[in-house]
Amino acid sequence: MTGDVWWEKDARAEGDLVPGPGPAGVQPELVEATREAVRSDVRGRIAGYTPDWTDPDRQDAGVALVRLFGTQAEPVLSRVNRLPEKVLAEHLATAGVRRRPASAAAALLEFTVNPPEGASVLVPAGFQSAASTPAGQIVYETDQDLYATPATLAALVVQEAGTLEDLPLGPAGPGRPFAPFGRDPEPGNGLWIGLAGTAAPYPRLSLGVVV
Template identity: 85%
Template sequence: MTGDVWWEKDAREREREDGRIVPGPGPTGGRPELVEATREAVRADVRARIAGYTPDWTDPDRQDAGVALVRLFGTQAEPVLGRVNRLPEKVLAEHLATAGVRRRPAGAAAALLEFTVNPPDGASVLVPARFQSAASTPAGQVVYETDQDLYATPATLADLAVQEAGTLQALPLGPAGPSRPFEPFGRDPEPGNALWIGLAGPAAPYPRLSLGFVVVAAPPPPRPPAARHACRCRPRRCCAGTCWTATGSYRPR
């Protein structure tokens, strides 16, 4: 037996055999990494085989033609191995397709942006359509464009109230707006209900005001408590509304 036994393998080899989970698509937010898809890893694996396949190659200089070929091979193999690591994603998509689940077609992402302006006269500022704004992500910067003209005002949200059944109910405000989700037109929306928005600023918004709302799903209503029957016997002899006695059972009315 000339090879190393399994308990003598180093941690890197065991990790490579066992695999590891990296961020990726899917319900768990991760995927297995089948291979280490980096050019440095490919070059290191090739260099580790030099002694066994070409022992007479002993010149590690970067000017050597063999070293240049190894570096080129690592650069070309990196995107191929990256596609190999996407095989679990492909398998997941095929399983979902078997169940009749299809991916949605690609579309432009949408985001709600907040512009802060401070003009000297307090007037509204025009943000023209196709105005670009960038956001940083782990994959790089994502550039967004506004799809229509909007006017940003230096006014701030001072009051917020819901009018329902002829009465006004003020909503608590925090530094970023309402401190909790709320029903904008009351629990039972009907004609006559309204949402009152109070702004504070040196000048009125002009010529129009653009508002943005974040809509969240209403929580499900609480389940009604299970009906219980009054029972005069001992609690340990009562089960699901039926009273058990020494001579039989009866249901209370």
């Protein structure tokens, strides 16, 4: 597998870039890690290494070995293509940077009260919701009690240094990121939330914030 890879001594052009970790978001693809590429390379060497093999018929035992070799080499070459990721991790490790440990996925859910003129509804901790993915359903559980209110968000105002800034709202809330307590948070700053609805939130209001 050293025919046309970009990192050879006599390489003339850069290789392909594929998505990867790091600031650039890409990394070089060292080899074409597919079984068909391996089989093609082996077949290309038949004339030089086994000139007597002039009729590589599909039923030939040698062809079966070539196909088997391609299948076995594919996962090995896939690991080779992860070397840039490994090198990046090792460089970061020398600087004291470590990967964060695995943790459970989290999502922000929105609950709608029906009918809209009803009272707040308790959604207890452990309430399950499912999300559909190509691999199947993923089940989430709420990690604490929350109250879904029939009220809707009508106004958001940031109070900073004695001034009030009215934030524009869209169908899904604020139309842009904002600093909830001003650009320079200090005592006295605040975030005012205006709700509209026929019923007041009761007994308490649960808020979800995307950071």
